Amino acid sequence: MTCLYLFNRTIVNPEDIFFAEPTMLYKEYGSTGKRISVIGCGGMRLPTPHDHAAGIAILHAARRAGINYFDTAPFYCDDQSEAIFGEALRTMPPSPHPLYLSSKCSHANGADFRRGLEKSLRRLGVPRIDFFHIWCVMDAADWQARLRGGALRAALRAKEEGLIGHICVSAHMSGPEIEDMIRQHPEIEGLTLGSNAINFPYRQQGVTAAHRHHRGVVAMNPLGGGIIPQHPAAFDFIRSPDDPDVVTAALRFLISDPAITSALIGFHSLEEVAAAVRAVEQFAPYPPTHLDAIRRRLTSDFNEMCTGCGYCLPCPAGIPIPRLMDIHNLMQLGATDRAIHDRFQNHWELTPAQAADCTACGQCESRCTQHLPIIQRLKKIAAFPL
Ligand code: SF4
Ligand code: SF4
The missing domain is CATH 3.20.20.100 (NADP-dependent oxidoreductase domain)
Structure with missing residues (x-):
């Protein structure tokens, strides 16, 4: 029934x-x-x-x-x-x-x-x-x-x-x-x-x-x-x-x-x-x-956002790219600093410094299903004042 x-x-x-x-x-x-x-x-x-x-x-x-x-x-x-x-x-x-x-x-x-x-x-x-x-x-x-x-x-x-x-x-x-x-x-x-x-x-x-x-x-x-x-x-x-x-x-x-x-x-x-x-x-x-x-709208309008698919991994520098891109998603949506802070510390247990380990080798960008500018986004994340 x-x-x-x-x-x-x-x-x-x-x-x-x-x-x-x-x-x-x-x-x-x-x-x-x-x-x-x-x-x-x-x-x-x-x-x-x-x-x-x-x-x-x-x-x-x-x-x-x-x-x-x-x-x-x-x-x-x-x-x-x-x-x-x-x-x-x-x-x-x-x-x-x-x-x-x-x-x-x-x-x-x-x-x-x-x-x-x-x-x-x-x-x-x-x-x-x-x-x-x-x-x-x-x-x-x-x-x-x-x-x-x-x-x-x-x-x-x-x-x-x-x-x-x-x-x-x-x-x-x-x-x-x-x-x-x-x-x-x-x-x-x-x-x-x-x-x-x-x-x-x-x-x-x-x-x-x-x-x-x-x-x-x-x-x-x-x-x-x-x-x-x-x-x-x-x-x-x-x-x-x-x-x-x-x-x-x-x-x-x-x-x-x-x-x-x-x-x-x-x-x-x-x-x-x-x-x-x-x-x-x-x-x-x-x-x-x-x-x-x-x-359909969520998929098309938010296609500038990371979907967390993980195809960009592994990163030779060990950077947890999908998790940091999830934080960037919040930034894109205009989340408050408090919400971003919470995402870093309580949800993912990460720090902005981890994004700074990127050597810009480009491997992840060539694999990204959304063609996202990951390297540029990591720089922005690394500069977040936590
Ligand atoms: S560009 Fe940066 S984040 Fe991407 S795979 Fe290379 S080191 Fe990792
Ligand atoms: S491949 Fe692109 S969309 Fe998928 S998790 Fe990595 S950064 Fe996000």
Whole structure:
């Protein structure tokens, strides 16, 4: 059965199943049998990390709004996020929907992975984490390192013991790398991927592959780290006439995609929870023709942007070109210095000095699928004041 249920209306959707409550929609997460809200509550941007009350209020508001997918991790919010979630869980408002918790561990070594999982369980105060992620897998080599280290084996054992509901991967890999990984590992039941209108051309292949292989896909960073709301004019073409603003449109673009199970928003305020819920309240999926038009425009208008395909690698000087070009993408869109700073330090853990190692050999430019002036862009990145 492939229908969308919305406020007692049934709308045919060729690909997926949604379930509606008064203010929220739910989709099946891959083949797990779990229905999760199309908006997920991310715990990476909660306010005042050392005063838990504000964060707890946000989590409770999200729960009251029908959100049932709650995602946290070690280190978020000055390493307080899991503790805030733990406190919030003990006093969660009742809801007819089961609440699903997600957390993560980045250790490659199996014993360390196990210790990380046990620490998360303790801090959350729960006997089991529903969706537990092998966290922040950067590329195929990194994935192989996680396998060699025993992280996946440790996750499988924890699942057998009932400590994990479903094994997932949070990845920054390319589409082909994602497809290879999930084809080889049916035990991976879902993925969390950075996916939004900005990086759509790069991410879509991985998102589509995951859906084709019946995996859940949670889209993290659905508003491009704030770039989309900060540059509404640049993304106005996503809006259809009935979208009140570009944030609604960006979320609608993701939620309309049958391959995306949920868009994960790192809420910082109660107002942001309310705005996200409003976007879903009025939701109707974009018709396939509108989705296709948006996708074409994203691909053509943003073709001066790096797609992260990785064809420029390897660089003889060891420069992580796609990651630095991702930072240049933000510069092109006029992101604030703060957002660029955050991309350098927190997202990619890079410094501008790494761009200065370029010897201008030109190998990357001859391989770049977008014919980008990489050398010139690296000079600009190297001059960024961090
Ligand atoms: S031009 Fe610079 S970035 Fe490109 S391959 Fe050569 S050293 Fe690496
Ligand atoms: S080949 Fe070009 S578009 Fe692809 S990752 Fe490298 S710089 Fe970006």
